[in-house]
Amino acid sequence: MSLSRRAFLGAAAPFALGGCRNLFAGGYAAPRRPPVSERINLGIIGCGTQAYGNVGQFLQDPRVQIVVTCDPVLEAPGYSYKAHLPGGRLVFKRQVDEKYGNASCRMEEDWRRVVDDPTVDAVAIITPDHWHALIAIEAMKHGKHVYCQKPLTVGIAEGQAMVRAAKKSGVTFQVGNQGRSNSAHRVAAELAINGYLGAIKSVHVAIPGGSGGKWGHGLETARRTIPPYFTKEAWALWQGPAAHWEDDAFIPGIHEPMCWRWNRRYGGGMITDFGAHEFDLMQQGLGMDRSGPVAIENFTAADWQDDRNVFSWAGSFDFDFVYANGVRVHVTNMKPGVGRGVTFVGEKGTVSTVGGLQRPDYLRKWNEKRDLKDSEIHLYRPKDGHSHEMDFIDGIYENRPICTDCEIGHRTISAAHIANICERVGAKTLKWDPVAERFVGNEAANALLEVPYSNGYTLAV
Ligand SMILES: NC(=O)c1ccc[n+]([C@@H]2O[C@H](COP(=O)([O-])OP(=O)(O)OC[C@H]3O[C@@H](n4cnc5c(N)ncnc54)[C@H](O)[C@@H]3O)[C@@H](O)[C@H]2O)c1
Numbered sequence: 165m166s167l168s169r170r171a172f173l174g175a176a177a178p179f180a181l182g183g184c185r186n187l188f189a190g191g192y193a194a195p196r197r198p199p200v201s202e203r204i205n206l207g208i209i210g211c212g213t214q215a216y217g218n219v220g221q222f223l224q225d226p227r228v229q230i231v232v233t234c235d236p237v238l239e240a241p242g243y244s245y246k247a248h249l250p251g252g253r254l255v256f257k258r259q260v261d262e263k264y265g266n267a268s269c270r271m272e273e274d275w276r277r278v279v280d281d282p283t284v285d286a287v288a289i290i291t292p293d294h295w296h297a298l299i300a301i302e303a304m305k306h307g308k309h310v311y312c313q314k315p316l317t318v319g320i321a322e323g324q325a326m327v328r329a330a331k332k333s334g335v336t337f338q339v340g341n342q343g344r345s346n347s348a349h350r351v352a353a354e355l356a357i358n359g360y361l362g363a364i365k366s367v368h369v370a371i372p373g374g375s376g377g378k379w380g381h382g383l384e385t386a387r388r389t390i391p392p393y394f395t396k397e398a399w400a401l402w403q404g405p406a407a408h409w410e411d412d413a414f415i416p417g418i419h420e421p422m423c424w425r426w427n428r429r430y431g432g433g434m435i436t437d438f439g440a441h442e443f444d445l446m447q448q449g450l451g452m453d454r455s456g457p458v459a460i461e462n463f464t465a466a467d468w469q470d471d472r473n474v475f476s477w478a479g480s481f482d483f484d485f486v487y488a489n490g491v492r493v494h495v496t497n498m499k500p501g502v503g504r505g506v507t508f509v510g511e512k513g514t515v516s517t518v519g520g521l522q523r524p525d526y527l528r529k530w531n532e533k534r535d536l537k538d539s540e541i542h543l544y545r546p547k548d549g550h551s552h553e554m555d556f557i558d559g560i561y562e563n564r565p566i567c568t569d570c571e572i573g574h575r576t577i578s579a580a581h582i583a584n585i586c587e588r589v590g591a592k593t594l595k596w597d598p599v600a601e602r603f604v605g606n607e608a609a610n611a612l613l614e615v616p617y618s619n620g621y622t623l624a625v
Pocket of ligand 1: 293
């Protein structure tokens with residue numbers, strides 16, 4: 165991807181970036197790693213549903229100072245779908261101020277002011293998926309450490325660019341796949357990868373399908389006027405690089421909080437949304453979290469509508485990933501009798517997360533029926549009692565690898581994109597080269613590695 169300064173600044177740019185002289189010259193500012201005596205100054209970018217979880221965690225960490233909240237929306241009642249709580253930058257500024265007992269948290273409508281702010285050390289990107297790569301890469305260029313929500317990207321080329329930027333910048337990067345900081349997830353992966361189950365014979369993954377995952381959110385596709393909580397600028401900032409096909413159409417089932425993920429302009433449907441969690445465990449347990457499958461086979465998918473409807477990704481799907489060592493992973497949407505989770509079937513036993521990571525009898529299917537001792541866990545784990553967010557902060561202070569770096573998040577979501585591309589090109593089988601990160605012998609599929617940006621946005625590392 166190439167960078168066009170004019171295009172970038174010209175796209176919904178109410179101001180020019182000031183203190184970021186290196187930004188467009190391809191230079192990277194050095195990340196700041198304060199001593200432990202100083203707090204990490206954090207900017208929150210995206211103040212909707214998931215921000216309730218992430219901001220709550222960061223506020224509990226005395227090493228963190230949230231200095232700015234950013235969202236195009238100032239305040240919208242019932243905006244977040246978390247119990248219909250309000251969303252917007254003011255809502256989260258209030259939370260921060262209440263916690264710190266002062267009014268010092270700033271607010272920004274435009275994320276570029278946050279990444280351009282020299283007092284900000286790190287950002288948490290909690291926007292819809294179509295924004296992740298652009299914001300994360302610009303943040304890294306400015307030397308900001310990045311906590312970026314899953315799914316990392318909407319296209320494979322975005323992830324490749326992010327991995328390059330993470331390497332060039334040297335920042336600490338945590339992908340919001342918080343499952344990796346969960347001890348049950350870790351034990352399941354450990355059992356699979358480190359020989360406790362014997363050689364892995366097969367893996368089974370189930371993730372929510374289309375309408376089954378809508379959690380009661382609006383399905384309404386009638387066009388409406390844009391709600392008053394969006395100014396003209398805010399609406400353009402929300403859309404960002406996504407294709408506008410009807411500038412003034414607000415479609416509740418697509419544009420209300422959380423709903424966008426089922427529509428291909430903003431997300432990858434359930435295969436990326438929940439694949440981000442389940443494929444993460446699948447690849448970690450197979451020892452493939454910096455690689456990927458060599459093929460996708462037996463692909464079938466159904467139940468999708470055109471882009472102007474809510475569900476523009478398959479609502480039901482069934483396929484196999486094949487890995488270089490011959491292990492076959494069967495992936496399907498959840499259905500009666502097929503619960504969400506990952507099941508590793510080995511020669512000596514089976515472990516399954518179906519039913520939830522918190523389920524007390526989670527490990528009973530493992531034939532030894534005991535928990536692993538600490539000494540038997542070889543996979544990375546955060547410090548005792550540290551959340552995924554705290555692990556990110558540990559990494560900033562200590563300048564060391566943490567739970568879910570950019571490459572791991574990229575490789576996880578690449579598996580999901582491979583499946584979505586298979587659907588797009590109408591193939592039953594595609595071969596994938598995980599080293600070159602290209603499809604083998606299918607140029608129509610390779611043409612979909614890059615998701616085109618609209619509105620003048622371009623991406624460059
Ligand atoms: N890790 C998890 O378990 C988990 C759970 C839910 C959501 N998520 C992820 O969190 C992200 C946000 O999801 P959500 O459910 O909170 O969605 P949401 O629609 O409820 O909130 C997104 C927020 O981002 C804001 N936003 C849009 N464009 C922006 C921009 N340019 N700059 C700043 N803010 C912008 C929106 O106005 C909104 O307030 C998604 O990537 C989603 O996949 C992760």
